């Protein structure tokens with residue numbers, strides 16, 4: 001059976017480096033906020049051509065702390081795309097702010113033409129998610145943020161090193177949020193996340209928030225500080241992934257290009273990449289009308305598939321208090337019923353890639 005993702009294959013490729021780094025942390029006697037975290041923060045910021053990075057414990061808390069740092073909370077509204085992962089929305093609502101959903105476009109990213117009508121006097125920010133690894137077309141969204149004086153934030157959990165107009169995602173707004181969950185393009189060996197920014201004040205605030213609200217030990221300055229630190233082990237292992245990030249990213253792009261060039265079946269709709277944007281293919285997402293049939297067919301032919309995500313946040317129980325109804329976001333809802341991911345991961349063999357293509361191409365002809 002071909003899995004949809006397999007984090008172990010990259011571990012196997014760089015095994016000696018990972019094992020040496022892990023052992024060195026274990027033997028160091030220093031496990032939280034040490035030289036590996038500092039090194040990781042510098043390397044990751046540099047690799048994105050960004051000034052500052054703060055390592056945190058996961059992507060969800062990166063977003064939550066980001067909104068906290070801006071003072072966005074009760075009574076405020078934040079625009080967020082309706083087909084994002086729930087974590088983006090939790091980052092807003094867990095601070096007491098209200099998520100206001102925006103439809104995606106046919107590239108699965110925020111539809112720039114659906115934003116303006118959702119802005120009210122309470123709107124404080126827009127958070128875009130560069131979904132499935134594709135950079136969002138940012139130009140009009142940036143102008144809307146300037147026009148209405150809104151903060152721009154970017155959820156880059158799925159899009160490490162994707163670019164719009166040759167600039168890395170995460171560096172367009174006031175903050176970019178990253179997850180290094182093991183299956184992400186740049187994945188740790190446990191939970192890990194980061195906030196990147198070019199704004200020194202924001203950097204300082206976020207750094208305090210993740211560490212009990214203090215900059216100087218035992219000098220607590222913020223009442224909403226938390227413990228959301230990145231640990232030394234994950235930082236040391238992530239440094240190795242960052243070192244190999246070009247190869248890791250290019251390998252996924254190569255698999256996606258093979259799919260795009262060789263999958264040819266009128267029953268499945270292939271993903272597209274928008275002009276000016278790059279896609280690093282965290283996921284390779286098809287659209288299929290009779291999805292259950294397709295999923296079962298692929299499984300019977302030795303290929304696992306997955307769905308990101310079957311229930312859009314506005315229809316999930318968590319947000320029932322917002323009183324959204326089915327039909328409020330028709331495009332999002334139709335996507336949630338038709339999207340399906342093919343396997344795409346580092347270390348996928350040529351045989352596996354060819355087998356996936358053959359299976360998709362024979363779908364409906366069996």
Ligand SMILES: Cc1ncc(COP(=O)(O)O)c(C=O)c1O
Nearest residue numbers: 058059060085087088157179181
């Ligand atoms: C778009 C998006 N945002 C945020 C997150 C949250 O990241 P984490 O799992 O590290 O908390 C994820 C993780 O799946 C994600 O895909």
